[in-house]
Amino acid sequence: MKMTLVSLTVVFVLASFATLGYASDPSPLQDFCVAVKDADAAVFVNGKICKNPELVVAEDFIYRGLNKPGNTSNPIGSRVTPVNVNQLPGLNTLGISAVRIDYAPNGLNPPHTHPRATEILVVLEGTLYVGFVTSNPANPAIKNKLFAKYLYPGDVFVFPEGLIHFQFNVGKTNAVAFAGLSSQNPGVITVANAVFGSDPPINPAVLTKAFQVEKNVIDYLQAQFWWNID
The missing domain is CATH 2.60.120.10 (Jelly Rolls)
Known part of the structure; x- marks a missing residue:
């Protein structure tokens, strides 16, 4: 049992180093x-x-x-x-x-x-x-x-x-x-562009429930021209 715990600890440490190595x-x-x-x-x-x-x-x-x-x-x-x-x-x-x-x-x-x-x-x-x-x-x-x-x-x-x-x-x-x-x-993922300006648009039923607003608000937002930042 002790050896198994040590082995698992070693594997976890090695995996952590591997994760850090691939952080970028x-x-x-x-x-x-x-x-x-x-x-x-x-x-x-x-x-x-x-x-x-x-x-x-x-x-x-x-x-x-x-x-x-x-x-x-x-x-x-x-x-x-x-x-x-x-x-x-x-x-x-x-x-x-x-x-x-x-x-x-x-x-x-x-x-x-x-x-x-x-x-x-x-x-x-x-x-x-x-x-x-x-x-x-x-x-x-x-x-x-x-x-x-x-x-x-x-x-x-x-x-x-x-x-x-x-x-x-x-x-x-x-x-x-x-x-x-x-x-x-x-x-880059621009939040407003991705949520309200996707092609095709996300079903308004999804967005009205997600943002807890009326459908006319979602319709308005989806009708805007969403500007890419780069």
């Missing part, structure tokens, strides 16, 4: 794996196919343009400029990417999640109100907890992987932030 994108097994464009790939894989190393050039590792403000003339007043493996092929297998986020006054980067990445945000200009919400607690009597702060230039805030988070420009001037993400292709 898998580690690369070579110096680099510059991505081939999807249209040029002969097969589909979990990630991108590698370019022949003999054909790799310095241009595969550079992206220019994050010095340019994004156009915030849209309904939410923000613009995300991503630099992931789709814009910078040299990021393939490296487990990292970046974004620039521009906010007009009262601009919002609406509640969303990155299913494959933790995000670390640094404010360059302006004042942001940011936060994230925890996943459902084990005790159903306890509500999801909000962690939120006001950020100023030079402040850094982290959003854990997969959790719903947001940024809101509470200042009277434009705001700018940069963020790093722990995946070459972190993905």
